[in-house]
Amino acid sequence: MNCRKLSQIMDSGSSTHEHDPVKRQKENNEGEDRISELPECIISRILSLLPTEEAVRTSVLSKEWINHWRSITSLHLDDIDMVYGRTKHIEHECFERFIYRSLLLTNSPRLDNFSLSIHGHHDV
Numbered sequence: 001m002n003c004r005k006l007s008q009i010m011d012s013g014s015s016t017h018e019h020d021p022v023k024r025q026k027e028n029n030e031g032e033d034r035i036s037e038l039p040e041c042i043i044s045r046i047l048s049l050l051p052t053e054e055a056v057r058t059s060v061l062s063k064e065w066i067n068h069w070r071s072i073t074s075l076h077l078d079d080i081d082m083v084y085g086r087t088k089h090i091e092h093e094c095f096e097r098f099i100y101r102s103l104l105l106t107n108s109p110r111l112d113n114f115s116l117s118i119h120g121h122h123d124v
Contacts, residue, residue: 003094009059010101048074052102070106074113
């Protein structure tokens, strides 16, 4: 996911047997959004287990999810996905902005965990 798109997001085994219980459950729950029915504190806890970039990406799931990532209680920031494989200077700046935006836009009253991983050497 490119830096601009991520910034925009931040702001705003099958079976043929008819008696198979997994298949029957899928048919009975098809189209249901059971995750969105969970209390905000549970959704926040689940998103807090993800790397912060992945938690932010959940915002595209629906209009109701646009701000769920802001309630996370753990920030896991890792430059490996945002820097390597692209123009390092530009993406390093993107990662820096991502860190600042994550810290500014997270509205949780406290952070339980914070991790920052920077791989390799960067000119700062």
